[in-house]
Amino acid sequence: xxxxQNGGILTVNQKTxxxxxxxxxxxxxxxxxxxxxxxxxxxxxxVAKQSSSVAGFNSLDxxxxxxxxxxxxxxxxxxxPRHALxxxxxxxxxxxxxxxxIVIATSYLLGWRDVPLRALxxxxxxxxxxxxxDVNLAAIGENWAGAAxxxxxxxxxxxxxxxxxxxxxxxxxxxxxxxxxxxxGYMRVPGTPDTPREPGKPGSLESMIGGNGIxxxxxxxxxxxxxxxxxxxNATQIFDHALEGDPLAKALLQQSAHMLSLVIHNMFLVLxxxxxxxxxxxxxxxxxxxxxxIMLEQLNMRRPPQVVLSMLGPDAQLIxxxxxxxxxxxxxxxxxxxx
Amino acid sequence: xxxxQNGGILTVNQKTxxxxxxxxxxxxxxxxxxxxxxxxxxxxxxVAKQSSSVAGFNSLDxxxxxxxxxxxxxxxxxxxPRHALxxxxxxxxxxxxxxxxIVIATSYLLGWRDVPLRALxxxxxxxxxxxxxDVNLAAIGENWAGAAxxxxxxxxxxxxxxxxxxxxxxxxxxxxxxxxxxxxGYMRVPGTPDTPREPGKPGSLESMIGGNGIxxxxxxxxxxxxxxxxxxxNATQIFDHALEGDPLAKALLQQSAHMLSLVIHNMFLVLxxxxxxxxxxxxxxxxxxxxxxIMLEQLNMRRPPQVVLSMLGPDAQLIxxxxxxxxxxxxxxxxxxxx
Numbered sequence: 269x270x271x272x273q274n275g276g277i278l279t280v281n282q283k284t285x286x287x288x289x290x291x292x293x294x295x296x297x298x299x300x301x302x303x304x305x306x307x308x309x310x311x312x313x314x315v316a317k318q319s320s321s322v323a324g325f326n327s328l329d330x331x332x333x334x335x336x337x338x339x340x341x342x343x344x345x346x347x348x349p350r351h352a353l354x355x356x357x358x359x360x361x362x363x364x365x366x367x368x369x370i371v372i373a374t375s376y377l378l379g380w381r382d383v384p385l386r387a388l389x390x391x392x393x394x395x396x397x398x399x400x401x402d403v404n405l406a407a408i409g410e411n412w413a414g415a416a417x418x419x420x421x422x423x424x425x426x427x428x429x430x431x432x433x434x435x436x437x438x439x440x441x442x443x444x445x446x447x448x449x450x451x452x453g454y455m456r457v458p459g460t461p462d463t464p465r466e467p468g469k470p471g472s473l474e475s476m477i478g479g480n481g482i483x484x485x486x487x488x489x490x491x492x493x494x495x496x497x498x499x500x501x502n503a504t505q506i507f508d509h510a511l512e513g514d515p516l517a518k519a520l521l522q523q524s525a526h527m528l529s530l531v532i533h534n535m536f537l538v539l540x541x542x543x544x545x546x547x548x549x550x551x552x553x554x555x556x557x558x559x560x561x562i563m564l565e566q567l568n569m570r571r572p573p574q575v576v577l578s579m580l581g582p583d584a585q586l587i588x589x590x591x592x593x594x595x596x597x598x599x600x601x602x603x604x605x606x607x
Numbered sequence: 608x609x610x611x612q613n614g615g616i617l618t619v620n621q622k623t624x625x626x627x628x629x630x631x632x633x634x635x636x637x638x639x640x641x642x643x644x645x646x647x648x649x650x651x652x653x654v655a656k657q658s659s660s661v662a663g664f665n666s667l668d669x670x671x672x673x674x675x676x677x678x679x680x681x682x683x684x685x686x687x688p689r690h691a692l693x694x695x696x697x698x699x700x701x702x703x704x705x706x707x708x709i710v711i712a713t714s715y716l717l718g719w720r721d722v723p724l725r726a727l728x729x730x731x732x733x734x735x736x737x738x739x740x741d742v743n744l745a746a747i748g749e750n751w752a753g754a755a756x757x758x759x760x761x762x763x764x765x766x767x768x769x770x771x772x773x774x775x776x777x778x779x780x781x782x783x784x785x786x787x788x789x790x791x792g793y794m795r796v797p798g799t800p801d802t803p804r805e806p807g808k809p810g811s812l813e814s815m816i817g818g819n820g821i822x823x824x825x826x827x828x829x830x831x832x833x834x835x836x837x838x839x840x841n842a843t844q845i846f847d848h849a850l851e852g853d854p855l856a857k858a859l860l861q862q863s864a865h866m867l868s869l870v871i872h873n874m875f876l877v878l879x880x881x882x883x884x885x886x887x888x889x890x891x892x893x894x895x896x897x898x899x900x901i902m903l904e905q906l907n908m909r910r911p912p913q914v915v916l917s918m919l920g921p922d923a924q925l926i927x928x929x930x931x932x933x934x935x936x937x938x939x940x941x942x943x944x945x946x
Contacts (some may be wrong), residue, residue, distance in 0.1 A: 421784040435877075442776070444879025445760040446910070452876050454908070456869045458797050464907035530795045537791050538774075538877050540783025568803035569793070571785070 292348055293597050294339055295589030296358035297402060298322070300378065300429065303334050307342040308590045310354070310597065312412075316345045317586075328383060336392050353395050355600070357592035358385060359402035359585050363448050366400050372447065375430065396596050402585040403450070404441050406547055406578075407434030409588030414579035415545045422543035423450070423535055424584070427503075427528075427551030430470065431478045435539065453478070457530035459523070473531065477524045479503045479550040486520055503550040511555050525559030532564060536573045547578035631687055632936050633678055634928030635697035636741060637661070639717065639768065642673050646681040647929045649693070649936065651751075655684045656925075667722060675731050692734050694939070696931035697724060698741035698924050702787050705739050711786065714769065735935050741924045742789065743780050745886055745917075746773030748927030753918035754884045761882035762789070762874055763923070766867075766890030769809065770817045774878065792817070796869035798862070812870065816863045818842045818889040825859055842889040850894050864898030871903060875912045886917035 292315070297304045301323055307316040318338050325331060335358070343350060360383075362374030369386020389397035400408075407424035410416045416424070416436070424434040433450035435442040443449050454471030465471050475481045482503035490499045495516040497509055503524075509517035532544050546557050557577050564572050580587050631654070636643045640662055646655040657677050664670060674697070682689060699722075701713030708725020728736035739747075746763035749755045755763070755775070763773040772789035774781040782788055793810030804810050814820045821842035829838045834855040836848055848856035871883050885896050896916050903911050919926050 437776075437781070445881055446879050448876075449879040450877060451879070454906075455873050455876050456796055458795055458799065458801065460797065462797065464905060466907070534794050534873055535877055537787075537794050538789060538874055540785050540788040540790070542784055566803060567793075568805070 291352050291354040291597065292343065292346070293354055293590060293593035294342065294356040295405075295586050295591075295593050296335055296338075296356065297405070297586040297589060298331060298358060298360045298378070299402070300361060303331065303338070304586050305335070305338040305342060306586050306590050307339075307346065308594065310594070312590065312594055314587075314590065316342045318342060325378075328380070328388075331378075332388055332392060335389070339393060353393065354597040355396045355398070355593045356389055356393055357398040357400070357405075357589045357596065358389060359400050359405035359589050360385065361402045363451065364399055364401045364404075365447050366398070366443060369397070369399050371399060396600055398592055398596050400441075400589075400592060401432075401434070401443075401447070403432040404434040404443060405586075405588030405592060406580075406584035407436050407545075407588065408441060408591050409580050409584040409586070410545050410547070410578060411436055411439075412591040413587055414584060415576050416543060419543055421539070421541045422545060423532075423539065423541050424545045424547055424578070425452075425528075425532070425535075425551060426548035427478060427546070427556075428548035429479045431474045433535070435541070437539070437541075452531060452535070455531055455534065457527055457534065459527055459530075473527070477527050477531075479548075482506060482520065482524055482550065485523070486517075489516060489520060504553055507550075507553045507555045521555055521559055525556055525563050528556065528560045529563035529567065532560070532573060532575060533567055533569070536569075542571075542573050544573055544575045545578055546575060547581070547584055549582070552578045552581060630691050630693040630936065631682065631685070632693055632929060632932035633681065633695040634744075634925050634930075634932050635674055635677075635695065636744070636925040636928060637670060637674075637697060637699045637717070638741070639700060642670065642677070643925050644674070644677040644681060645925050645929050646678075646685065647933070649933070651929065651933055653926075653929060655681045657681060664717075667719070667727075670717075671727055671731060674728070678732060692732065693936040694735045694737070694932045695728055695732055696737040696739070696744075696928045696935065697728060698739050698744035698928050699724065700741045702790065703738055703740045703743075704786050705737070705782060708736070708738050710738060735939055737931055737935050739780075739928075739931060740771075740773070740782075740786070742771040743773040743782060744925075744927030744931060745919075745923035746775050746884075746927065747780060747930050748919050748923040748925070749884050749886070749917060750775055750778075751930045752926055753923060754915050755882060758882055760878070760880045761884060762871075762878065762880050763884045763886055763917070764867075764871070764890060765887035766817060766885070766895075767887035768818045770813045772874070774880070776878070776880075791870060791874070794870055794873065796866055796873065798866055798869075812866070816866050816870075818887075821845060821859065821863060821889065824862070825856075828855060828859060843892055846889075846892045846894045860894055860898055864895055864902050867895065867899045868902035868906065871899070871912060871914060872906055872908070875908075881910075881912050883912055883914045884917055885914060886920070886923055888921070891917045891920060 291310050295306045302319050303322045304319045306314050308314045360371045363372045371383040371385050374380040385399045386397045403426045416422045420439045426432050431453045435450045453474035455473040460472040506517045510521035561575050630649050634645045642661045643658045645653050647653045699710045702711045710719050710722040710724050713719040724738045725736045742765045755761045759778045765771050770792045774789045792813035794812040799811040845856045849860035
């Protein structure tokens with residue numbers, strides 16, 4: 269990707285890195301399906317990107333090899349020497365101890381437990397590294413360059429296969445006492461199933477409005493009498509059909525929006541955050557956002573929170589990883605200058 | 608009250624006020640029923656207390672007169688001159704802008720709107736003053752000298768007539784972007800009514816497990832066939848009867864505990880706080896705490912939060928107000944020393 273295409277990023281970098289600094293940082297998004305890397309200069313301009321499939325991967329070595337090879341290729345692409353790399357930050361879809369640099373647990377394809385990802389990155393690449401939960405990084409990304417630019421307090425709510433949120437309080441990611449703040453997949457609102465959930469399995473809320481949950485709901489509701497549509501559709505397709513007027517798809521959209529509005533309502537009462545950014549493949553569907561706003565209004569709150577769509581879309585966590593890597597590079601530069 | 612009775616407070620003061628400082632601070636709890644004051648020395652030892660009824664009061668002047676007269680009497684009680692008073696902090700049952708010192712809105716008896724309470728206290732008493740929401744002060748109290756001593760992250764959950772919570776994150780009160788963090792009276796969990804709530808009226812959750820809500824639930828459930836008990840009981844009496852085995856009272860206790868466990872579960876998912884302290888006249892009933900713990904276990908969480916009873920009981924907010932007043936006195940002393 270050339271600089272032209274990423275022009276937007278340059279203008280949003282409000283940090284104080286001098287333009288005379290030479291060097292690059294890498295942001296990594298380790299997803300369940302794809303591993304993506306972005307190379308950015310120290311002004312925050314993304315100059316090269318890469319994506320490879322990790323479908324079926326569960327070996328940590330294989331993931332680490334992809335990251336290392338990717339970094340080399342990205343540097344070559346911009347003809348930069350290896351020592352131009354100043355830092356790297358990576359996000360994984362799981363609870364992550366940011367201070368120790370350990371991915372405590374991932375669900376879905378990876379299934380990692382207590383992976384010392386920061387140390388592995390530092391050993392392999394010999395640069396300062398950082399790791400975080402991918403949804404937290406998406407919140408950092410939206411805060412830096414997206415729908416929550418310059419906002420001090422907001423929640424990034426991601427609905428993809430599953431469900432999670434990244435919370436920013438007083439302009440900083442709030443990760444919780446045990447790194448699990450915002451892990452709302454098990455939240456209980458009216459309509460979530462009563463049966464206790466097995467740890468590691470989709471939570472009550474996730475089973476209703478996570479991407480997989482919506483798919484299962486559709487299959488349960490589906491009957492050829494009520495819709496001409498196929499029984500096997502994903503959440504985004506269902507919401508598309510709702511927009512086109514299919515009554516069963518509309519009913520499921522309404523149900524999802526109703527539950528999502530209750531989740532936002534509950535989180536708003538606890539956190540008193542005035543802004544919620546909806547992201548993730550399912551969460552950023554405009555029909556869901558629109559219906560959720562209407563449902564929130566019906567709750568008759570004195571000052572309902574604002575609900576907006578992610579501006580960075582599927583790039584949110586990658587751009588957040590770049591921002592995190594820039595922060596590390598900058599804090600080290602300040603340290604070096606101070607000594 | 609003599610020093611003997613308050614001996615416990617002295618030992619918990621971990622701040623650095625020197626014992627050679629002479630002076631006193633006052634904490635005030637402006638409740639819907641009673642106005643209470645506590646005079647403490649700069650070591651945090653409470654040396655005198657006072658309580659007067661404000662039932663039926665809605666004039667701000669009358670409340671201010673009670674506070675000023677009370678302060679004079681407390682100082683006289685310990686034979687301290689007027690200039691020995693170093694600071695005062697007051698809590699009211701409503702959303703409070705701590706930085707501007709304004710009580711934005713109170714419900715129940717007071718019905719205040721945008722009352723500049725800090726300025727009024729400073730004008731009347733000529734000492735540095737502070738104001739906060741009463742539940743936030745109760746959390747500060749429990750954090751200083753009660754069930755959450757030295758705990759960095761916890762929630763104080765108060766159930767009295769209504770319902771509220773005070774959140775402490777990283778050892779500091781978290782008040783939210785608009786001073787309304789933890790105002791959970793409108794939270795929606797399975798079992799709360801679906802009908803939209805009128806602003807200013809009891810919220811969905813409050814109507815089910817606030818003290819008044821439980822009373823109303825009892826009256827709705829009550830039938831002379833099912834219980835020999837009276838139709839007119841308050842929440843604490845109902846929980847007492849549950850302990851004694853009345854089946855209808857037991858059913859209502861179970862229902863309340865179930866909903867409370869869902870509230871704690873939801874707040875825990877968002878905040879990742881490992882400790883919840885139950886307080887308030889209804890919330891600190893041991894039967895409710897016990898039943899709630901069992902319900903939480905049934906939710907099958909990986910690491911459920913700990914739920915404990917308030918240690919300070921009805922004094923929590925008053926002791927929190929004293930702590931807040933001490934903080935102000937101390938920060939001013941540090942400022943004076945630095946100049």
